[in-house]
Amino acid sequence: MRLLHTSDWHLGQTLHNYDRTYEHECFLDWLEGTIVAEEADALLIAGDIFDNANPSSAAQRQLYRFLQRAKARTPHLQIVVIAGNHDSPGRLEAPGPLLEAHGTVVIGNVVRDREGAIDLERLVVPLRNKAGETKAWCLGIPFLRPGDVPRAKVEGDAYLNGIALLYNQAFELAQSRREAGQAILAMGHCHMVDGQSSVDSERRIVIGGTEALPASMFDPEIAYAALGHLHLAQRVGKKEHLRYSGSPLPLSFAEVGYQHQVLRIDLDGAVAKEVTPLLVPRAVDLLRVPGKPAPLAEVLAALESLELDDALPPQCRPYLEVRVLLDGPEPSLRAQVEAAIAGKPVRLAKIEPTRKTVASQDGADALTLDQLAQLQPDDIFRRLWQQRFGEDAPDEQLSAFNELMLPGDGESA
Template identity: 70%
Template sequence: MRLLHTSDWHLGQTLHNYDRSWEHQCFLDWLVETIVAEQADVLLVAGDVFDNANPSAQSQRQLYRFLQQARERAPWLQVVIIAGNHDSPGRLEAPSPLLQVHGATVVGSVARKPDGEIDAGRLLVPLTGRDGAVKAWCMAVPFLRPGDVPRIEGDGDPYLNGIAALYRQAFDIARGRCAEGQAIIAMGHCHMVGGEPSQDSERRIVIGGADALPASMFDAALAYAALGHLHLAQRVGGQEHLRYCGSPLPLSFSEVNYKHQVLRIDLDGARAAAVTPIPVPRAVELLRVPEAPAPLSEVLAQLEALELPEQPQHARPYLEVRVMLDGPEPGLRAQVEAALAGKPVRLAKIEPTRRITTAAPADDALTLDQLAQLKPDDIFRRLYAQRYGEEAPQEQVEAFAELMLEDAQA
């Protein structure tokens, strides 16, 4: 049996206010073609399908259209989707009866029995081959909140202990249902100990002080763990069968040189025989000019010399401009935009880095009475001197005074 592992699509995400629906559609179209080319039997989507809990109608249509097209092109395909911390469990699960027609099973939340006990058995999804026989069992565990897990007192954090207990409970049930030669697959959306986050693009999962989960919560007999949440593909604890596949699209400029991927898992009976990365083509490029922050004059010269092929608006690369400043530069954006005039690029971000000189305090600490007598422009002058090591220019002081006047009249 062959599986494809993907996660963190973040449908509906914008990059510095630029719509990315075309890029997402390019990925989904590529994924359908990859499913067919790789003859995948199962697609595992490990959470954060949408970028927020209230996705747009367009984002939802993209998901449903993908499932329809994947089913048409690969009628044998089985899809298992879990909710991530960005998803609304109820919204994701709502169309489940219709999605099952397209071979998709969605697990958004943890079900409970009438007596209130957690129904871990509902998390298990049988994975069948093209002959209809069960080849593996999938523990489809969505992002877990404190109310989703049993409360386990004792050493360590009760929330983390509860998560580990729920995974163990689901694994024990799966092992009881397993016939000889059937594999057990885990899906989860969580932060594992030692996991490397992607700078600027991930929301930390911290609940009650709990941050990361140990790899030891997965039983040694597990064939593979398909994880979501971290946007960089990586092994957990250096183990080949415990994997984050990463996001298929770059979600911040920190990923400008990173190669995104999905993972192909080939099962041989009860074990994963091979895990193979499949690179995801990038529909829209990310550019950083310059590579490292430089003085404004150098940056403007590089921007003016920038040569790019003409492309439609939706396919033009995103640009982050990195500039080193000695002090405030009120006309920075206007100068950058002028240097880019007529060029087929989308200015997404200007990242200023300032050379900060902290002046030694000239006076003793002010008393409360002295602080009360300070006027706003006095505070402005003091802060400017502390940050830049020199007196504030008169035009800056006048601009600040004008802002204060407008605020008072508003």
């Protein structure tokens, strides 16, 4: 049996206000073709399908159009979707009955009955091959909040222990159902111990100070764990069968060097025989100029020497992050950068200034409360400027500050 594992699509995401619908459409077209070419039996989507809990209608259409096309081209394909921390569980599950009629299972919530018992049945999904034979059981565990987990009767962190208990309960149910030669898989959207995060684009999962989960929560008999949340494709605890697929496209400039991929899992009976990365083509490049922050003159020279393909259509033009090392304020920074790239087929997404700061003088006299009370706003501005940049505030900056401090229209001085 062959599976494909993907996650963290973040449909509807913008990169510094640039729409990314085209890039997501390129990925979904590629994924649709890959499902056909690889003759996949099932597609596992491990959360963060949308970028926020209230996705646009365009983002939702993009998802449902893909699901419809993938099923049309591969009628036997099973699709299992779990909610991530960016997703609205209820919104994701709303079309569930319609999707299930076409072979797609969506698990957004952990449901309880009137007595408070968790409905484990809906978290355990049978996976079938092309012949319709059950070959594996999938534990579909969405992103878990404190109210989702059972109470474990052991000492320690209640949230961590509750997550481990829920996975164990679902595993025991799958184990009771499976027959000889059938595999048990797990899906989860979580942050595992030692997982490498993307600094700029991942929303931290922190609940009561708890974040990282141990790999030991997966039973040793689990053949493969398809994880979502971290955007860098990686193994958990150096184990081949515990994997993050990562996001299919870079969601911030911190991810420029990532090899975005979908993972192919080939099952041989109850074990994952082979896990193979399938690299996702990058539809639009992200450029960081220069590679490390540099003085403005060097940056402008590098921008002016950029050679890009003038034939690129607007939606294919690369995004640009400019990284500048400044000694002090540079009011005309953006204008100089824009002049350097004028006429070039590139989209300026971000200017990242790094300033050299000057430490405050040792032994400087502290102000008394009476002295502080006598300071005017411009006095504080001058002092902060001197502390930050080690020089007196320029006249034009003082003028701009004083203009901001003037009362607005209709106000008395």
